[in-house]
Amino acid sequence: MSHFCGSSAQSRLFYLSTTTALLSIVSSVVAQDDISVLLAPADSVVYESSLTQAVTGPITGEPISLPYANVLPLPDGPIGDPARTYTFCLSQALTGSTWAVAQQESVMVEANRHPNVKILAYNSNNDPLRQVADLDTCAAQNVDGIVVWPHSVAPLSPQIAKLHSDGFVVVGMERTVNTQDYSSWVYLDNAKATADLAAAVCERLGGTGLVVETDGAIGSSPQILRRAGFVDALAEQCPDVTVEFTQPTDYSRSQGYRVALDFLQANQDRDIGAWYTQYTEIGIGVDQALKDYDRTDIPQYSIVDGKAAVQAVQAGIFTAVAPWTPVHGDLALRIAIHHVLDMDVPKNILLGQPPLITTENAEEALQHTWPG
8 A cells, every 4th residue: 555655634634735836727728716717618619428329439449428429410421522532630638538539539439420621639738838839730731620628718718719819710628728719619517517516416415525526737727617516606505614635636546546646645543524626537536546555435427428427326336426428529520520511510519517426326327338
């Protein structure tokens, strides 16, 4: 078992100072009162998912269903002028996770339906400055459109605004930025997902107790929104519940494990009522730390489904998981194609939030979730 060096009092002071510093970083990115700028605008057009026939993923070779295949559909075959090739950049914050791979696969499935569509895929490897440079490369190649999953708010907001003001079609997805200067954006419902989880935690704790939260990458829109949404919803629903934070992670299992070990070592005698992680991959790492400290009585709540996460619900690792599909890249590419061909398309699109996955509905959810 790994242990955190230093006394419990020193460690608690470290976590307090770390949390204060992180809040300062988030505030510098976007004022706390203005976090709503990262959420879907009120005029967003809402689309719900539907069951579709699975196709073979071009990267993993695994069956994958596209829940938004019927939204803004395009016919198979060439787009626009059949005699020319239309080139689109796909810029992702990272590709080292199953979530990112599934997102890329959904883009490729749509691209493969159109023989004159070419995709240039860029992976920033979790480096926002590299993503800015990648987007500059896209612009230098004078591509027809850009589909972007941005790493974090501060570096990518001005870059996306600049690309759009320079005349490029820019379609964003899932993670958000602090600008409305883009062609279209595909939003997922952070507010609903975090409110649902807060309600479940509140019910489990009976309105009082301590919740530990482990965040993802500081400054990314999921980190900002999943913290603010969860904490604010808890404060409204259960004002006597206290939230404390571990160190942040890069959304990985390994870092989830490490920061949970540190927190548990520093707080061995405290009664922890629940643990909330911003991504199930983090939570699976936290689960191993809870096992190491014989604290598996602490219920876990998290965001992002996929086969591994749903199976973890069935195994009792998670009490509830808010679904969060990456399989929307096909929709983002179709939206970009609509813009390139001057077809009508909404600027802001919000994907409806499904109900929490618990042991009661996990078996059904497993039949429809994505392969991750």
